[in-house]
Amino acid sequence: MSVPVDTQISDSPALGPLLEEMQTLGEQGSTGPLLSLRQHAGEAFRRLGFPTTRLEEWRFTDVSRVANTRFLPDPRPPELAAERLAPFLYAGCRNVVLLNGRVVSELSDLDISDAPGLTVRSLAEALEEPAVAERIGSLLPPDQHPFVALNTALFRDGVYLEVEAGARLEEPLHLVFLGETPDGQATVSYPRNLFVLGERSECTVIETYASLDDGESLTCPVTEVLAGASSVCKHFKVQKESLAANHLASFQVRLDRATNFSSHAITHGGALVRNDVGALLDGEGAVCTLNGLYVVAGEQQVDNHMRVEHKKPHTYSHELFKGILDGNAKTVFNGRIYVHREAQKTDAKQSNRNLLLSDQAIAHSNPQLEIFADDVRCTHGSTTGHLEEEAVFYLRSRGIDEAAATSLLTYAFASEFVDLVEVEALRRDLQNFLFSRLTGGDIVRQAV
Amino acid sequence: MLKIENLKASVEGQEILRGLSLEVKAGEVHAIMGPNGSGKSTLAQVLAGREDYEIDAGSVTYDGEDLLELAPEERAQKGVFLAFQYPVEIPGVSNTYFLKAALNSIRKARGEQELDAMEFLKLVREKVKVVDLDESLMKRPVNDGFSGGEKKRNEIFHMAVLEPRLAILDETDSGLDIDALKTVAAGVNSLRTDGRAFLVITHYQRLLEYIVPDVVHVMVDGRIVQSGGKELALELESKGYGWLESKAGAA
Ligand SMILES: Nc1ncnc2c1ncn2[C@@H]1O[C@H](COP(=O)(O)OP(=O)(O)O)[C@@H](O)[C@H]1O
Ligand SMILES: [Mg+2]
Numbered sequence: 001m002s003v004p005v006d007t008q009i010s011d012s013p014a015l016g017p018l019l020e021e022m023q024t025l026g027e028q029g030s031t032g033p034l035l036s037l038r039q040h041a042g043e044a045f046r047r048l049g050f051p052t053t054r055l056e057e058w059r060f061t062d063v064s065r066v067a068n069t070r071f072l073p074d075p076r077p078p079e080l081a082a083e084r085l086a087p088f089l090y091a092g093c094r095n096v097v098l099l100n101g102r103v104v105s106e107l108s109d110l111d112i113s114d115a116p117g118l119t120v121r122s123l124a125e126a127l128e129e130p131a132v133a134e135r136i137g138s139l140l141p142p143d144q145h146p147f148v149a150l151n152t153a154l155f156r157d158g159v160y161l162e163v164e165a166g167a168r169l170e171e172p173l174h175l176v177f178l179g180e181t182p183d184g185q186a187t188v189s190y191p192r193n194l195f196v197l198g199e200r201s202e203c204t205v206i207e208t209y210a211s212l213d214d215g216e217s218l219t220c221p222v223t224e225v226l227a228g229a230s231s232v233c234k235h236f237k238v239q240k241e242s243l244a245a246n247h248l249a250s251f252q253v254r255l256d257r258a259t260n261f262s263s264h265a266i267t268h269g270g271a272l273v274r275n276d277v278g279a280l281l282d283g284e285g286a287v288c289t290l291n292g293l294y295v296v297a298g299e300q301q302v303d304n305h306m307r308v309e310h311k312k313p314h315t316y317s318h319e320l321f322k323g324i325l326d327g328n329a330k331t332v333f334n335g336r337i338y339v340h341r342e343a344q345k346t347d348a349k350q351s352n353r354n355l356l357l358s359d360q361a362i363a364h365s366n367p368q369l370e371i372f373a374d375d376v377r378c379t380h381g382s383t384t385g386h387l388e389e390e391a392v393f394y395l396r397s398r399g400i401d402e403a404a405a406t407s408l409l410t411y412a413f414a415s416e417f418v419d420l421v422e423v424e425a426l427r428r429d430l431q432n433f434l435f436s437r438l439t440g441g442d443i444v445r446q447a448v
Numbered sequence: 449m450l451k452i453e454n455l456k457a458s459v460e461g462q463e464i465l466r467g468l469s470l471e472v473k474a475g476e477v478h479a480i481m482g483p484n485g486s487g488k489s490t491l492a493q494v495l496a497g498r499e500d501y502e503i504d505a506g507s508v509t510y511d512g513e514d515l516l517e518l519a520p521e522e523r524a525q526k527g528v529f530l531a532f533q534y535p536v537e538i539p540g541v542s543n544t545y546f547l548k549a550a551l552n553s554i555r556k557a558r559g560e561q562e563l564d565a566m567e568f569l570k571l572v573r574e575k576v577k578v579v580d581l582d583e584s585l586m587k588r589p590v591n592d593g594f595s596g597g598e599k600k601r602n603e604i605f606h607m608a609v610l611e612p613r614l615a616i617l618d619e620t621d622s623g624l625d626i627d628a629l630k631t632v633a634a635g636v637n638s639l640r641t642d643g644r645a646f647l648v649i650t651h652y653q654r655l656l657e658y659i660v661p662d663v664v665h666v667m668v669d670g671r672i673v674q675s676g677g678k679e680l681a682l683e684l685e686s687k688g689y690g691w692l693e694s695k696a697g698a699a
Contacts, residue, residue, distance in 0.1 A: 364529075389500075394536040397496045398550040398606065399524035399557070408549070412540025447541060447549040 009351035012047030017072050018045075022153050034133045034175050041142030041152035048146040054210075060332045060364055061274050061303050066246050071188035072220045073156070074180070080107060085176065088210050089424035093174035096120060100179060101219075102157040117167025117201070119160070123192055126160035128281045134396050135194060139224040139252040145276065147248045151190040153223040158192035161205065165198035165228065172204040172236075179241060181215025193223040195355030197231045201258075204234040206426060210269070211242035218246045225253040225261070229283060232260045234428060240433075241269040243298070250276045255315075264421055265292040266430055266438075274303040279439040281308070281315035282345075292321040293417040293430075295437060296329035296361075302345040303332035310376075317347075322417050324410060325361035336368040339376055346376040352403075354384040355408075387413075404440030411435075411444045449474045449645050450495075450515075450614055455506035457494050464490045466670035472614070475642040479656055480649045481681065482667035483689045488649045489533050491667070492618040494648075496530035497523050506540065510614065524550075525557035527613030531603035531620050531676070533649075538590040544572065546590050547609055554610060575608040579635045596623045604635040605624030611639070616647045621655040653685040666692050 011274050021043045044387045050067035051058040078099040078171055085107055097107040103122040112118055119126075126132045142152035181187045197203060209219060219241065220233050227233050239247055247270045255261050267273055296303045298315035308317045324330050333352040354363035365382040395405035411434055418434070421427040431448075450472040457465040464487045472478050482488055495508065497520030508515040515523060533626050538546070550572075552562040563571065576583055580602045591599050600620050607615055617636070621629055636646065636659050648659055656664070656678060664680040665672045666689070673692050674680065686694075 120481070342471055388536075391536050391538055393496075393498055393520060394532065394538070395529050395546070395550075396520035397524055397532075398546075398610065399521050399554040400550055401521045401553065404549070404553070405521075408546070409538070412538060415540040443549050443553065446552070447545040 002199065005087060017070060018150070018154065021073060033130070034127060034136065037137055037142065038153050039138075039147045039345040044143040045146060045153055046107060048128045048242040050148060052218050057305070061272075061301075061328075063248070063272070065272065066218055066248070067214060069186050069218070071186045073154075074182060074187050074188065076182060078102035078104045080104050080178070082107060085178070086214060088174070088176050088178065090174055090206070090423070090429065092425060093206065094120070095174045095176060096159050096275065097176045098157065098159070098178065100187060101155070101177070101191045103159070115169065117164035117198075118169055119162040120173065121160045123160045123194060124156060132160060132194065134194070135196065135224070135226065135403070137224075139226070139254055139280070140222060140278075141315070144169045145250060147220050147276075148222055148250045151170065151192060151220050151250070154227070155192035155222070156189040158194070160193070161195040161203070162205050162356035163197050163198075163201035163231075166200045167198065168201065169203035172206055174206045174208065177207065177209045177219065177221065178212050179210070179219060179245065180212040181217055186216040186218070188218040188220065190222040192199045192221070193221070193224070193225075195225040195233075197225065197227045197233055199228040202232045204236075204423065206236040206238065208238045208240070209247060210240050211245055212282040214244050216244045217241070218248070220251045223249075223251045225249040225251075226261045227253055227255050227261050229256040230258045231256070233262070234422065235261070235263040236421070236423065237263065237265045237275075238429075239265070239267040239269050239273055243269070243271055245270045247273040249274065252278040252280070253288075254280045254282050255286035255288055255302055258285040258287075259283060260287045262289035263291065264417070265290075265304070267304075268295040268296065268433060270300065270302070272301050272314050274305065276305045276307075278307040279309065279317065280311060281317065282375070284312045284314050286312065286315045288315075288317045290317070290319045291417060291420060293323070293414060294321075294331055295324045295414070295434070296331060297326035299328055301330045301332075303334070305332070305334040305336075307336045308338070308348065310337070310339045310346040310348065310373075313342065313344045313346070315343060315346055317349070319350040320417065321352045322414065323352075323363055324357065324414060325354060325363055326361045328358075330362045330364075332364045332366075333382075334366045334368070335380065337378060337380075339369075339371040339372070339373050339378065341372040344373050344375045346373060346378070348376070348378040351381040352382045353413075355410065356384065357387050357410065376442045400443065401440065407438035407440045407444045408447055410438055411448055449511060450647075451509040453507050453509075455491075455494070455508060456504040457490060457501045458504055459490075459501050463504070464501070464670050465494065468667075468671055470665065470672060472645045472647060474613075474645055476662045477640065477646040477648060477659060479659075479661040479669050479681065480647065481651065481653075481664065481666045481684060484651070486667045487670040488667055489618055492530055492533075492616050492647075495523075495616055496520055496528060505679045514647045517552065520559075521553070524610070524612075529607050529610055529615045529617070530613030531607060531617045532598075533618040533622070535591045535599040535603055537592045537594075537648060539592045541590050543588055543590050547572070547606060550606070551609055567626055572611060575605060578608050578638055579605045580631045581605050589650050597625070597628045600624060600626065601631060604632050608635060608639065614645050614647070615639070616649070618649045619651060620648075621650055621652065629655060630658060653681040
């Protein structure tokens with residue numbers, strides 16, 4: 001893929017601190033292959049610049065606000081009082097906690113000698129092993145996507161997870177990425193995660209992104225998942241940062257033979273959120289589920305850019321994205337499915353459904369199918385509309401007031417996704433969020 | 449209990465109800481018959497508070513109150529119930545929980561104690577027998593994937609739980625086999641009391657063998673053109689609507 005050069009970087013207020021940071025990291029942190037990767041990434045970012053809406057891939061995502069803000073990394077060592085973390089935890093999970101992109105060791109369950117075959121580490125530490133360092137960027141090369149480039153050049157830490165062949169992680173691993181803006185300074189973080197899942201391994205991983213205050217921030221995470229043959233991985237991502245947060249995330253998974261990977265992405269925080277999510281189905285019989293729910297209001301914008309690549313025969317992908325939009329909110333669902341010539345018997349389904357609660361909200365939905373095999377089944381569907389007036393009337397005629405009827409039907413719209421969230425504590429958290437967001441939430445709570 | 453005077457209603461400029469008058473007293477069962485498109489469902493929906501219809505003239509008084517001023521939920525809270533001709537499917541909302549929410553908002557509006565889960569379950573167990581509804585349908589989303597007959601029974605089940613004072617049944621008999629029809633009729637009959645009134649809209653006389661009405665009205669072209677006792681239904685069955693349609697034309 002060649003990316004047109006269309007740069008606005010030279011006059012961006014964000015640039016100065018970025019270049020300084022690259023310099024510093026280059027001098028003190030990395031060595032060897034990682035150093036050259038970072039330098040390469042830095043050059044790539046300088047070349048790519050902040051994307052503008054003139055680029056096809058960024059047509060609907062205007063990042064000029066990000067490019068025009070002077071974000072600085074948090075200079076403090078990563079420390080956090082346990083009680084500030086508590087509201088973000090889910091019962092029954094192992095936790096790794098990060099503050100502005102760096103692991104807070106005291107609050108993280110890094111000592112997991114009780115779980116054989118499992119390694120959970122700060123990525124910064126794990127990188128000392130060449131085998132780990134080599135894999136950074138193996139799925140998301142730094143020279144194609146501006147924010148992957150930025151992350152690769154500037155990340156300080158993140159989470160390294162390794163599950164050995166045949167091993168099973170009993171409890172969900174909860175990665176809690178907290179953002180804080182010390183002294184109100186606009187703050188940036190670049191969490192970097194790498195999951196290496198051995199053959200036949202099993203794990204559940206939750207990534208939560210949340211804010212400790214409502215200062216302006218930019219989170220720019222990159223997660224790469226190498227999922228081995230016949231491994232089963234259930235991934236969840238919850239984006240509930242403050243309304244002053246910007247979140248530009250990239251995620252890529254590679255599925256091997258008979259890998260079963262599923263992801264559920266919940267987005268309701270942030271001013272501007274973009275998830276670039278890629279799945280490479282690179283082994284026969286691989287099964288990939290990518291589901292999402294976004295619930296937005298006010299001036300929020302949430303974009304999900306999906307890229308599912310079927311490379312081998314008999315691979316299956318299923319995407320269900322549902323959106324609830326109120327106020328002036330804007331969302332983009334871009335669903336690209338690419339089927340290689342070799343990938344016969346591909347079965348790909350994609351569905352994007354948006355519920356508009358206001359007349360001003362806008363949901364863009366763009367399926368893009370590129371199919372080069374002839375014996376495949378690909379279906380896609382997209383609907384955007386308001387609640388059915390007839391259904392609202394039916395509920396009201398049974399004594400339920402208009403606000404509660406609207407809320408019930410809105411919840412019902414979301415419930416198809418909610419019911420798919422297998423981790424109970426997470427599902428309850430999502431339900432509680434929905435109840436709090438919906439007027440007449442108590443009636444809804446009773447009725448579902 | 450219900451007094452409709454010279455009611456005129458239209459949708460998108462098309463007049464559907466053209467000066468309809470009707471009075472129903474507590475304890476009575478009135479049947480409304482009429483050809484397709486004569487405005488029966490429109491009348492039912494207007495009484496329940498559907499906002500699609502423009503009220504052009506006339507009045508509707510319910511228990512001395514202007515019914516047309518009330519929101520649909522307020523009408524329900526005051527005891528008006530409509531069994532829909534086409535019950536709406538609501539995926540994602542369980543039948544049980546929806547009904548509990550409905551019952552409790554009605555009770556709350558009336559200043560009555562809300563039922564807790566146990567009390568509600570007990571009530572449901574009792575009422576579900578009345579309409580012979582498969583209990584598994586209680587756990588499913590409202591009307592979602594129900595057969596035609598199941599949807600109609602579910603409407604009667606909702607009625608049995610909500611115990612309205614004025615129940616309007618819009619072609620609840622249509623599409624039912626004779627056994628289902630008897631069950632629906634038994635459900636209605638079990639609720640017949642001195643304080644309660646029914647407006648039973650039907651296309652066929654058959655239902656009226658099981659729910660014996662006090663008064664039968666014939667509606668043609670948005671008006672009541674003839675009212676009489678239950679024998680009027682039989683007369684209609686044999687003669688068809690033709691003779692009344694010409695009468696309506698003359699009026
Ligand atoms: N919401 C509506 N929009 C447009 N036309 C309607 C609407 N409701 C009813 N009508 C029209 O009004 C007339 C009466 O319909 P309806 O009340 O359903 O009759 P019935 O129930 O007696 O068969 C029909 O011609 C129908 O097409
Ligand atoms: Mg009708």
